[in-house]
Amino acid sequence: MEFEKLIKTFGGVVSTAQLIRCGNTEREIREAMAIGFLTRIRHGWYATRDADPVVVKAVRSGGVASCLTALGKHGVWVPEHPRDCHFRVTRHGQIKADDACRRYGRDVAAVGTVDDVATALLYSPHCVDELGFASCASQS
Ligand SMILES: [Zn+2]
Structure with missing residues (x-):
């Protein structure tokens, strides 16, 4: 699943488990972090730049x-x-x-x-x- 679709589904904050369950790999997660698309906000949890700040x-x-x-x-x-x-x-x-x-x-x-x-x-x-x-x- 594309990150954008997944992220939109979960309001901009997703867990590693959600990403993996939806077909993404740990390598893809690392790459998304490297280009600044995802930021680690807590162990096992990531947010996009436009994620809901309250969430x-x-x-x-x-x-x-x-x-x-x-x-x-x-x-x-x-x-x-x-x-x-x-x-x-x-x-x-x-x-x-x-x-x-x-x-x-x-x-x-x-x-x-x-x-x-x-x-x-x-x-x-x-x-x-x-x-x-x-x-x-x-x-x-
Ligand atoms: Zn309360």
Whole structure:
């Protein structure tokens, strides 16, 4: 698969595993880095120059975009919030970030760089008040 198509599919941030699964080789990844098309933002994760900076920040922080950030990217109305990036740490991130969003119960495995609506809702109750949460949940 061509890098451009793959990158567009994943919002400008992809993992080595995604690139390999889509038919790219480690050599092609190195070549893309050498010409500046891809930049390594974390071990096993790459971004293009035009990648969404919020998604890049989430992945660089050791996780994926979630909570209010992911809901907003899916078109769900979210209340005003002071943080520019709501993210959650993934198991593979192995980073303890105090500003990461949390959920009640066990963490959910990440399947992409931006959580789906259902997963993002699980991580949002700590970041919004009850009215804000009810408003978000009623639109999903
Ligand atoms: Zn949050």
